[in-house]
Amino acid sequence: MHPDQQRTSLLQRVHMDAPLLFALLITAVVSIFTVYSASGENLGMTERQAIRVGAAFFAMFVIAQIPLDTVQRWSLPLFAVGIVLLLAVLLVGESSKGAQRWLNLGFITIQPSEIMKLAVPMAVAWYIAEQGLPPTLKRLAGAFLLLLIPVLMIAKQPDLGTSLLIASSGIFVLFLAGMSWKIITFFAVAIGSFTPILWIFLMRDYQRQRVLTFLNPERDPLGAGYQIIQSKIAIGSGGVEGKGWLQGTQSQLEFLPERHTDFIFSVFSEEFGLVGVIGLFLLYGFIIFRGMIIAMRAQRVYQKLLAGSLTMTFFIYVMVNVGMVSGLLPVVGVPLPLISYGGTSMVTLLAGFGLLMAIATNRRLIHA
Template sequence: MNKQFQKIYLDPYLFFSIFLISSLGLFFLFSASNGDIGSVIKQLVYVIIGLALMVLISQPDPDVFRRLSGAFLLFSFLLMGITYFFGPEINGAQRWVRIGSISFQSSELMKLAVPIFLASFLFNKQLPIQRKEIMLSLLMVFFCFFLVYRQPDLGTALIVACSGLFVLFLSGLSWSFIGGSFILLVISSPFIWNILLQPFQRQRIATYFNPDSDPFGASWNIIQSKVAIGSGGLFGKGFGEGSQTQLNFLPETETDFIFSVIGEEFGFLGVLLLISIYLFILLRCFYLALSARDRFCRLVIGGLSLTFAANLIINLCMVVGLLPVVGMPLPFISKGGSSLMSLFIAFGIIMSMGTHKKFLPQ
């Protein structure tokens, strides 16, 4: 039998590091949930399914993803439409699709569909890419951003926008265009503030600039997060011993602010270990991008890797007060099935792009 059909396409370094950080996530979740074994078991099921799904998705040739990129994007649009018209409203937002007893966040697929489609659209275009191609790409990215923003979900919408813009940047976008776009963004900031942002989003930004304005209201979350992280010191207070966490001063300990739990209970050294694993994952992805077989694979790996990095950076900056609070989970650590599954799918695609090589004729 041809050796081509015997090989398992899997990057062992990336697989092991993701397995390690997912396992650590279960450990941290047990403490963050005050010992709720039910939450940990549910998350464990997601991790097991996700790891299997990641291995399965890494097997097809990258050309399969390129040919199906348009269909994948249309399917994501369909799910967003179903969410908009039929999704249940939870806390004033429609973000979920329910099929029987299973529910998932449809916008998570958009974070994958946008960069893959743009990579397929741009990979064979002349460099530098032409203005027509840039404008078509930007229109598509803005449309996808707006669909997610309308749920409303500004955090995920920003990640969707970044996922497309990263691919556009890696495709050869000129620095003059980037500079001009930044100036345009600054000029349009009053319109964004008054028209696009919801009242609660404006409140979060105002709280960011003046966190002491409402310490028992809008500023409570970020103040408690800073206290938790700062009180951890070098070695932390110990597993299950964080006062901010265990006495319920810290909000959303299982999702958005689980990094604060880690900082309080495991200190600087625990945080350093976690960030080191994240950095290894990113560096490995960049290596796979540089050694990928063609431009399409490099664009997909680069786009998905930078999207993962943006998700990570936004969460870390949010919990220490460097960015306004948005709903952004910590990758592979925070509780939640939809975001976790999308991460495993993304890294399955990355491994497919990084491990398949062109076979030379014998």
Template sequence: MPSEFFRSLPGGSGALRMRPNTWKKFRIDWPLLLLLIMISSYGLVVLYSASGQDADRLGRQFMALLVAFACMLIAAQFRVKTIKALAPLAYLVGVLLLAAVPLWGVDINGATRWLDLPGLPRFQPSELMKLAVPLTVAAYLSGTLLPPKFNYLLASFTIILLPCGLIVIQPDLGTSLLVATSGLLVIWLAGLQWRYVFGAVLGVVASAWPLWHFALQGYQRQRILTLFNPESDRLGAGWNIIQSKTAIGSGGWAGKGWLNGTQSQLEFLPESHTDFIIAVLAEEFGLLGVLTLLMLYILVVMRGAYISISAKEVFGKLVAGSITFTFFVYVMVNLAMVSGMLPVVGVPLPLVSYGGTAMVTLLAGFGILMSIQSETD
């Protein structure tokens, strides 16, 4: 089957005409690598403009990308078997570290998310859980017959909810939702019965009211309210959404040109180099630029779906599917949030937004995808 895949390649790109076996030997999936490099490069171009032509910041992002890609290639070298065996351990360590955060964590902007352990760089244990949770759930469910029985489901939910609970109290609602998503995707792909799916949907709707009043904090409620009526608070919470929509809309078909986006260059757009970077892209490169990026993301998802489908084992299928669709959830939430379809939650745009930590986790996930791909027939 991979041979068919390569047969359809055009003859243009010389470096890629290595024999399939050579790519396999290094456990690299070249279509995925190529797409990720293309997205990252595009991201660097946008970041240079979004950061106010700050070469230092660009350099730091480039270095972070190098590290992240290295992590990806290293992760790809692990055998799937090993990954499956290490998953519960990683999960356990992650939960312990999360439990340690409230005790010894570093407080930044009113949230305690970082852990500063001696001998290690400062890091967020929640990042680790983004991979550890789906891996563990997949490892657990692959030990039973699909679709999983009720008690397996219950256990799986427990595996997911424990770390999520610990992340919520940091507080970091965005990350905890994403961690939960990655775990739930595994259960869903493993064949969660439809009755549970619909039940869950109904449950969410039913619990919306009590959640709104008791679980959500003031600023979280404000974000949702602002989404529906940004004009209600022009200079406060509505500012970000008004400015990002203005930036996107004023880009038009072809954009204002690189470095010429007035919304971003004149600092009307907040967080322009991090969460809101798509608004800079949309303003300067227009709809064509946005659709180009969206297409690259779609291709990554399709390649991931292909790896998932062609994976040999259930574990590989579930992990590849979860990582792939979680990646798309990141993209979707970010694009929807910046364009005013979803409330503002702190989700960066994968491979484009400035910031190293999230990128390492993300690309390590793609490394696992490559590992799975390299072990198909």
């Protein structure tokens, strides 16, 4: 047997999709080098990022080994556990920077909203797949209610960015299930009508300030608008070829706040320019394309809906972060997926890719 075929067979036996794994590994390398630069050449922070990347890949590998029947069977129980944890956060959660998002279990502190990034699309896909496609109007209403409960609980923390991302993961399941455009239009109008209520009664002052800053960051260039102004300067100053790794002035001279987390794309753009950004987008595009191929080739309805939702939600993550740091969207605190410094988001994302790996390498001949 040819060596390449042997390697491919080995990866399939451990439920790894070779093209997707290769792209994710490249992204991880980019993350470590970019974090080193964005942190001001902080070796300790870079080592912690490398350890977290390793832990995230280990989590992906472990989850990829779980039989898909087991994943489907445990979708609703995992969702129920997530709801209980979200309720506990609202009652006894730890507060930080004006938000109550963390739950101290004694031996570990967790952020239950991260669990819901997987539990919500899993539960909605399970609920829709139980009856088959296309879903009835009653089934869609039930799925929407299933989605609405955690979204409102997370928005209450408040964590509007995460709540919107989780909402999109569930909506993608409904869209891929064949929800009609009439229903989509109805929900769009309903959400639009809800916007004034959201603005007046549900949004905090700092959240309204973010929207106003997005509309006109120059109104307070040394205050609320400082971060986005510096971010756009960093992106624009990179030019075509960039200033070179470790040579970005906005990041190295510490003009750019949150440069190793939410605004790491600005650092990358300044150092690697338009050429580097195009390369990063091509890498992200390949990951998304591969995810959609996996979704189309999946053997069961549940697997198709879950794979498609996870892939499209990853796309939304990328677009929201890039739009946010470029001044095209309000700042909502969403990290650049697989690149930004941090462990929780990295583990959650690669756990989702672990599910994609399991779906991609499932060879049982079962009809949806």
